[in-house]
Amino acid sequence: DAKTTQPPSMDCAEGRAANLPCNHSTISGNEYVYWYRQIHSQGPQYIIHGLKNNETNEMASLIITEDRKSSTLILPHATLRDTAVYYCIVRVGSSNTGKLIFGQGTTLQVKP
Amino acid sequence: NAGVTQTPKFQVLKTGQSMTLQCAQDMNHEYMSWYRQDPGMGLRLIHYSVGAGITDQGEVPNGYNVSRSTTEDFPLRLLSAAPSQTSVYFCASSYSNWGRKNTEAFFGQGTRLTVV
Numbered sequence: 414d415a416k417t418t419q420p421p422s423m424d425c426a427e428g429r430a431a432n433l434p435c436n437h438s439t440i441s442g443n444e445y446v447y448w449y450r451q452i453h454s455q456g457p458q459y460i461i462h463g464l465k466n467n468e469t470n471e472m473a474s475l476i477i478t479e480d481r482k483s484s485t486l487i488l489p490h491a492t493l494r495d496t497a498v499y500y501c502i503v504r505v506g507s508s509n510t511g512k513l514i515f516g517q518g519t520t521l522q523v524k525p
Numbered sequence: 526n527a528g529v530t531q532t533p534k535f536q537v538l539k540t541g542q543s544m545t546l547q548c549a550q551d552m553n554h555e556y557m558s559w560y561r562q563d564p565g566m567g568l569r570l571i572h573y574s575v576g577a578g579i580t581d582q583g584e585v586p587n588g589y590n591v592s593r594s595t596t597e598d599f600p601l602r603l604l605s606a607a608p609s610q611t612s613v614y615f616c617a618s619s620y621s622n623w624g625r626k627n628t629e630a631f632f633g634q635g636t637r638l639t640v641v
Contacts, residue, residue: 447629449630454562454613454635455634455635456529456615456617456632456633456634456635457568457615457617457630457632458632459629459630459631462629500567512558512570512573512583513558513560513568513570513617513630514570514584515560515567515568515569516567517566517567518567
């Protein structure tokens with residue numbers, strides 16, 4: 414599985430958009446980009462995933478560059494409850510294993 | 526819908542003791558896995574299972590055993606607890622065919638284990 418690189422920490426003002434970058438320059442054609450977050454040592458929570466097209470759901474948007482070497486998770490209107498560690502993970506889509514390999518993630522601090 | 530249930534939530538063991546961390550899911554997921562998380566670090570995979578009767582090792586399997594006799598349950602056994610196994614343990618489950626919709630992993634709330 415491709416390795417990901419994320420900034421260790423970011424701040425965001427409450428109500429503003431939070432843009433979390435992820436670099437995955439060695440991603441393969443059949444690898445998906447997944448985002449999870451972990452709030453205050455709770456179990457990680459799924460946010461969104463995508464292959465090459467931009468994706469949006471009720472929680473966030475995922476923007477993947479055309480060359481797929483990087484992506485950005487966007488929380489459109491960050492709240493204090495979005496303060497968490499955000500993990501970017503790449504996974505082979507057709508793999509028959511349930512493995513997730515976590516990096517260090519980005520600690521997002523949403524400030525009033 | 527209970528999702529992924531882990532028991533116990535907290536446990537203190539003495540060095541050398543054995544115990545089993547329980548994990549159960551009610552979503553009929555094929556895949557289940559165990560992770561540990563040490564302070565300030567991301568999650569590391571201990572063992573995983575792609576279905577009943579099938580298990581395999583992850584990144585840090587030493588000192589732990591698993592079995593998968595049913596789809597629902599995936600217990601993690603510590604054979605002889607050591608202080609280095611003090612950690613927070615998370616169990617996860619998911620459907621197969623990563624990338625399709627509804628294949629995200631669901632995590633339990635964790636078991637906080639201290640070995641003294």
